Amino acid sequence: MSYEPKTTQEVADGLAAHGYLADEGLVTAVFLALTLHRPLFLEGEAGVGKTELAKSIARWQNAELIRLQCYEGIDAAQAVYDWDYSRQLLHLRAAEASGEAAQSGTAELEGQLYDERFLLKRALLRAIDHGHTTPPVLLIDEIDRADDEFEAYLLEVLSDFQVTVPEIGTFRTDNPPIVILTSNRTRDVHDALKRRCLYHWVEHPSFDREVEIVRMRVPEASEVLARQVAGAVEALRAINLYKPPGVAETIDWAAALGRLGITEIDETVLDRTLGTVLKYREDHSRVRDHGIAGVVQQAFDRGLLHG
Amino acid sequence: MASFTVESNPDRLAVGFARVLRRLDIATPLDSVLTFINALSLVGIEDRNSVYWAGRTTLVRRPEDIAMYDKAFNVFWEHRESVEADDEEQLKVTLALDTEDEGSADGNADASDDPTITLRFSGVETLRDKDFADYSNDEMQQAQQFMQSLRLAGPPRPSLRMKPTRSRGKRPDMRATVRASLAASGEPMRRHWVEKGDKPRRIVFLLDISGSMEPYARALVRFVHAGVAGRQRVEAFTLGTRLTRITRELSSKDPDRALRAAGENVRDWSGGTRLGETLRLFNNEWGVRGMARGAIVVVLSDGWDRGDPIVLAEQMERLHRVSFRIVWVNPLKVTPGYAPLARGMAAALPYVDDFVEGHSLDALEQLTKVINHA
Numbered sequence: 001m002s003y004e005p006k007t008t009q010e011v012a013d014g015l016a017a018h019g020y021l022a023d024e025g026l027v028t029a030v031f032l033a034l035t036l037h038r039p040l041f042l043e044g045e046a047g048v049g050k051t052e053l054a055k056s057i058a059r060w061q062n063a064e065l066i067r068l069q070c071y072e073g074i075d076a077a078q079a080v081y082d083w084d085y086s087r088q089l090l091h092l093r094a095a096e097a098s099g100e101a102a103q104s105g106t107a108e109l110e111g112q113l114y115d116e117r118f119l120l121k122r123a124l125l126r127a128i129d130h131g132h133t134t135p136p137v138l139l140i141d142e143i144d145r146a147d148d149e150f151e152a153y154l155l156e157v158l159s160d161f162q163v164t165v166p167e168i169g170t171f172r173t174d175n176p177p178i179v180i181l182t183s184n185r186t187r188d189v190h191d192a193l194k195r196r197c198l199y200h201w202v203e204h205p206s207f208d209r210e211v212e213i214v215r216m217r218v219p220e221a222s223e224v225l226a227r228q229v230a231g232a233v234e235a236l237r238a239i240n241l242y243k244p245p246g247v248a249e250t251i252d253w254a255a256a257l258g259r260l261g262i263t264e265i266d267e268t269v270l271d272r273t274l275g276t277v278l279k280y281r282e283d284h285s286r287v288r289d290h291g292i293a294g295v296v297q298q299a300f301d302r303g304l305l306h307g
Numbered sequence: 308m309a310s311f312t313v314e315s316n317p318d319r320l321a322v323g324f325a326r327v328l329r330r331l332d333i334a335t336p337l338d339s340v341l342t343f344i345n346a347l348s349l350v351g352i353e354d355r356n357s358v359y360w361a362g363r364t365t366l367v368r369r370p371e372d373i374a375m376y377d378k379a380f381n382v383f384w385e386h387r388e389s390v391e392a393d394d395e396e397q398l399k400v401t402l403a404l405d406t407e408d409e410g411s412a413d414g415n416a417d418a419s420d421d422p423t424i425t426l427r428f429s430g431v432e433t434l435r436d437k438d439f440a441d442y443s444n445d446e447m448q449q450a451q452q453f454m455q456s457l458r459l460a461g462p463p464r465p466s467l468r469m470k471p472t473r474s475r476g477k478r479p480d481m482r483a484t485v486r487a488s489l490a491a492s493g494e495p496m497r498r499h500w501v502e503k504g505d506k507p508r509r510i511v512f513l514l515d516i517s518g519s520m521e522p523y524a525r526a527l528v529r530f531v532h533a534g535v536a537g538r539q540r541v542e543a544f545t546l547g548t549r550l551t552r553i554t555r556e557l558s559s560k561d562p563d564r565a566l567r568a569a570g571e572n573v574r575d576w577s578g579g580t581r582l583g584e585t586l587r588l589f590n591n592e593w594g595v596r597g598m599a600r601g602a603i604v605v606v607l608s609d610g611w612d613r614g615d616p617i618v619l620a621e622q623m624e625r626l627h628r629v630s631f632r633i634v635w636v637n638p639l640k641v642t643p644g645y646a647p648l649a650r651g652m653a654a655a656l657p658y659v660d661d662f663v664e665g666h667s668l669d670a671l672e673q674l675t676k677v678i679n680h681a
Contacts, residue, residue, distance in 0.1 A: 008350065008357070024356055024360060025360045025363065025364075028350065028357065028360035028361060028364060029360065029364040031349070031350075032346050032349065032350075032361065032364055032365070035349050036342065036345055036346065036349070038342065041368075043370065072466070073466055073468045073469075075468065075469075077482075082482075083481075083482060083485065085481035085482065085484070085485050088485050089485060089488065089495065092485075092488060092489070096494075106489060106490065109489060110489055113485070113489065144597070145597075147468070149468075184596060184597070185370075185596065186593075186596045186597020186598055186600075187597060187598060188369075191334070191368065194368045195336060195338060195339060195368070198342070198364040198365060199363075199364055199365075199367060199368045200363075200364050201367075201370045201373060240587075242590075242591065242595070242625075282621075
């Protein structure tokens with residue numbers, strides 16, 4: 001049966017032990033999702049760690065992670081199930097060749113053809129028909145990219161945790177998966193779907209938390225470097241950028257600096273490695289206009305351990 | 308209002324709190340309240356933060372509502388400051404929307420008593436090339452009926468969703484082919500095909516509601532309403548001192564209600580314009596992320612920008628890079644000898660695909676054509 005944490009602290013510890021430092025709000029949201037058995041809907045800027053959360057929950061629960069990446073035009077054949085057509089055709093031909101087809105009627109042949117062994121289970125069906133004692137974590141990533149028709153279908157699956165394949169029957173589970181949905185908010189997801197879920201808007205982490213995250217994910221970075229990196233990112237987020245760096249970029253940057261054997265950020269370092277943090281040409285020039293020295297200064301101030 | 312009594316029953320507290328949220332226009336359906344009560348029973352009501360987060364995960368569904376939720380939370384659970392003041396202020400501002408300069412708040416009721424209404428009822432025809440700035444209230448009403456007849460469609464774009472087709476040589480439809488071959492003892496004699504379907508392009512309206520646009524804003528917001536109500540994939544925003552998304556408000560079938568609701572959200576009606584800045588907000592929050600990608604973007608503005616024209620140009624360039632087409636509607640374009648002298652307009656023009664008028668019904672009809680054949 002699925003595991004239910006007793007306290008929010010248990011969630012915080014469990015996630016931290018598997019490399020995810022969540023703040024109080026997110027911890028409460030995960031706690032409630034696990035105890036109320038509701039899907040958790042996460043929205044927020046790209047790179048704040050929405051997808052990573054699902055992965056961490058899976059590691060923590062020692063559960064299988066089933067990921068459904070949404071895109072425009074996704075439909076049941078790609079998300080729920082499809083038939084293995086080439087094997088079906090082969091089966092038909094084999095039946096024909098052995099003379100079996102002549103003996104058995106079309107109805108029986110059809111029965112053989114639409115059997116579970118020719119069924120290709122896609123993410124949603126696999127998440128329901130999982131057969132484990134620990135339910136899997138179902139990550140429905142970037143739901144805003146799929147279109148409305150798919151959303152409506154998803155709503156149906158998420159409310160009953162059952163899928164009907166007309167030729168075979170209904171798959172259902174009384175041990176439903178842990179469901180995490182993420183959205184980058186390129187459009188509004190329908191209210192009906194959101195109402196099925198618990199909702200959490202994921203923010204950039206605070207300075208201290210970001211330092212902790214860097215220390216945890218990039219152990220080779222010294223505390224001073226971690227503080228400087230987090231400080232510089234904090235300064236960059238305060239400038240009007242097209243794409244302010246997310247936690248993912250902070251971690252990448254710290255790892256890059258570590259790989260380069262750099263222990264302190266200075267102007268040359270920042271200038272040379274800016275591409276790991278900012279991905280728009282305009283953002284680069286904006287930072288240069290704003291003054292690299294200012295960013296470095298703030299990073300340096302933040303790097304001081306006593307303050 | 309939240310007259311705070313010492314109440315320790317979580318159910319009653321939750322229901323009372325939900326009522327406060329509803330008054331603040333945060334949609335709070337009953338099932339969410341039930342989930343909230345369940346959540347409270349799990350986290351308890353002793354710790355402020357637990358209650359706060361339990362409510363936020365179960366009752367709030369849009370980041371825009373978070374600020375309002377925080378306010379309500381402070382009032383209800385911590386018994387601080389009043390939500391009411393802010394709310395009422397907002398209501399008052401909106402009333403200016405539907406009235407003539409000298410008219411009273413209920414302009415519509417006035418209009419029905421007005422004898423001129425029969426005189427003018429004869430037709431939209433006389434109104435067709437009349438400048439919106441010279442419109443009376445009833446004329447606005449009539450014009451609205453006409454606007455509803457304008458069908459916004461926009462050119463379709465290929466969708467990734469497949470549909471069956473008769474023409475051979477597209478993509479094979481294996482599912483149907485296997486099914487058909489059953490009847491032919493496993494021989495795929497009749498083959499079926501699928502091809503990519505079509506899908507209407509999204510249209511995004513960006514409506515400038517600053518002071519200089521006021522006479523036209525009233526008319527154009529109705530035009531946008533006709534677009535939103537008649538068609539699925541339309542989005543609408545207002546640009547003023549801030550950016551406000553009005554798609555939801557405009558999607559109700561009753562235009563007047565929608566207008567009032569839109570007005571309620573739009574606090575900066577006839578404020579000042581910082582076009583470039585608000586466009587930057589739009590690009591960051593919505594446009595470049597996906598909403599404007601491959602879409603037809605219609606900007607309704609006279610291009611008077613109090614901000615830095617360089618910012619506007621930069622943001623127009625960004626928008627231009629992701630959108631399918633940018634249509635700029637400028638009601639002042641009809642003025643004899645008009646040249647885009649407004650600094651903002653001049654800065655934006657290089658990124659505009661179609662530059663059209665928008666001062667009269669005829670001009671709006673023209674605009675519909677431009678959108679549909681873009």
